[in-house]
Amino acid sequence: MFMLLTHRLSFIGVKSANEGAAKAQYGKCLVFYPENSKKGKEQAKKLCEGVEEKTVFDYTLVPYGECYQVEYPGASYIVNGDQTDLTLPESLDENGKTVLRDYLIYTLKKNGSEVVRDRHFYDRSDFEYEIREIRGSDLDVYFPEFDVDAQIPLAFLASSLGKDFGTAAAAYRKPMFFDPNQKYLCLTFDDGPSRQTSRELMELLNHYDARATFYIVGSRLYEPDIEQIKESVSYGNEFGSHTQSHADLTKLSTAEAREEIMIPYNDLKNGFGYEMKTYRPPYGAYNHSLDDAVNLKPVLWDIDSRDWAIRNSSEIIQKVKAEYEDNTIVLFHEIYQETVDSMKELIPYFIEQGYQLITVSEADGIN
């Protein structure tokens, strides 16, 4: 259910496309953590202990209503939506000491099995606890002194804290980093979405912490695609318009061309509030007269994989490896299985060569 980032990015991030992230460097180690989070900074330092290589960790934020679960490699905790640390509700005992009351009357576990509950045990004023993570509908709290885990129902905390924990979002957001001084490639995929290939491609990109830009055709867009595109956007991918009917824009009036471009834009805008920033004219047939009429930026390509004609994954791989250059936009089509298969080799290959795989708009921000 939770995404735990166990990989280490090989580049130093300087910019976050999503959440505000602070950066801490200890020796040769760099860690990103939620801005304004004291605990995040402590965690960052802890993660860097004993790290020899120059390494970047990033974190994953899993939204829970007004709160987030923050996942680091090997660590996790809960923060408020404003990214200050979340503290459990406390009350004062008869001596004026702060105690945690009543919150541990549910399940206490030690080494996986239930421990008989003893009220005196948890009604003390001086024990230490660590918030671990939200697990299902419970919050995990750990008591080091007793080596005991407690699962506190979120519904209970929600009413005591007046906070909406919501439920685990299917999608998670994570900050995207790139180094403007390091080489990159923009993988772009036209002509989708496709019920056969789009999900596999999205999962492949996400697996490698890579992202891409998808130019979708409006007439191929159906209701269920919207959810998947929303998920894909949450992984950092970009979507642009490839027109409603894959039209040759140079053969249309300005008004007709504008409409062709804007229908998919409006579909995603109405679908989940997403606003496309770019479009790709089909056939690369581009007309400057649209510059004033359309608010989106036209994007062509530098390298053409010709995957639609080749339809053979090893030949696609061979051609792209022979022709790609630093800091370029590479054209693919997401509707072919052979293209998706070629990505299983090309994505890790590019990452090994030191390329940052980023979206067109991210690259636009670099230049």
Ligand SMILES: [Zn+2]
């Ligand atoms: Zn096309």
